[in-house]
Amino acid sequence: MKKIVFIRHGESQYNLENRFTGWIDVDLTDDGYAEARKAGAILKKHGIGFDVAHTSVLKRAIRTLWIMLHEMDLVWIPVYKSWKLNERHYGRLQGLNKDEITEKFGEEQVTEWRRSADVRPPAVTDDAHQKDRDDPKYASVSDEDLPMTESLIDTEKRALQYWKDEIVPCLRENERVILSAHGNTLRALVKYLDGIPDDGVAGLNIPNGIPLVYELDDDLTPLRHYYLGEEGEMEHKDIPQHIHEDDHWIG
DSSP states (O other), X not given: OEEEEEXXXXXXXXXXXXXXXXXXXXXXXXXXHHHHHHHHHHHHHTXXXXXXXXXXXXXXXXXXXXXXXXXXXXXXXXXXXXXXXXXXXXXXXXXXXXXXXXXXXXXXXXXXXXHOTTOOOOOOOHHHXXXXXXXXXXXXXXXXTSOSSOOHHHHHHXXXXXXXXIIHHHHHTXXXXXXXXOHHHHHHHHXXXXXXXXXXXXXXXXOBTOOEEEEXXXXXXXXXXXXXXXXXXXXXXXXXXXXXXXXXXXX
C-alpha cells in the first residue's frame, strides 16, 4: 500500500481579510501558524512519517510545510517546490476584497468568474505581469506558461501534469509523500483521484490545516481516504464547522 498526505496551507492574511489571493505571496496569520503546528503534531502522534515533500513556490504553503516538518523532526527530508502547485491565478481580482468586487460587478458575474470551470477572470495588467516575469521564483517558467489569469481547468491541467511527472514516480518507489499546497490545486488532485466529474466538484472543499490521507494500491488507485484529527480518522462532516468559513474557491 502506498500513502500520500495532502495539506492545505493554514489561514493566510488574505484569507483573514476576505481577499482574492491567487499568486500574491502573502504569509500565514498567527492562527495559520498554529494550524500548521497542530497538523504536524497530529501526524507525529499517529506515527505517519515521510520520505519526501512537495509544495508550491508561495510562502504560505512552504511555511506550512516547514512548520509541520519541524514538529515531526523531519526537516532533513528532500523538499521540492514548483509553480505548478501554486493556487489558481485570479488575474485582476487578486488582492481585492470579495464583497467589494461583488458589489461592483454583481453577484452573477463574480459567480461566473469563480465557479465556471472554463471562465477566466480579467487578466492582470502588463505591468503586473512583468512583475511576475521579473520575480526570481518564476525565472525558469516560459512566457507562454506564465499566466495572466486562469480558469479552474487551467489550474487543474498544470497540477495534474506535476502529479504525473513528479509525484507518481515517488509513489512508485514506495516513498511516503506529503504535499502542501492550496485549495484549488488540491481540489484538482482529489477530483482526479476520486474520479469526480466536472459538474460534481463545485461543493468539494479542502479545509485549511487538516491532514488528508490517501491510501493507494500498487496501480495508484485510491483504496480509501480520510482526514486525520487528534483522536484519529475523521469524516469530512466531522470537521469543526468554523474550518469551512474560508471560501473553497480561494487559495
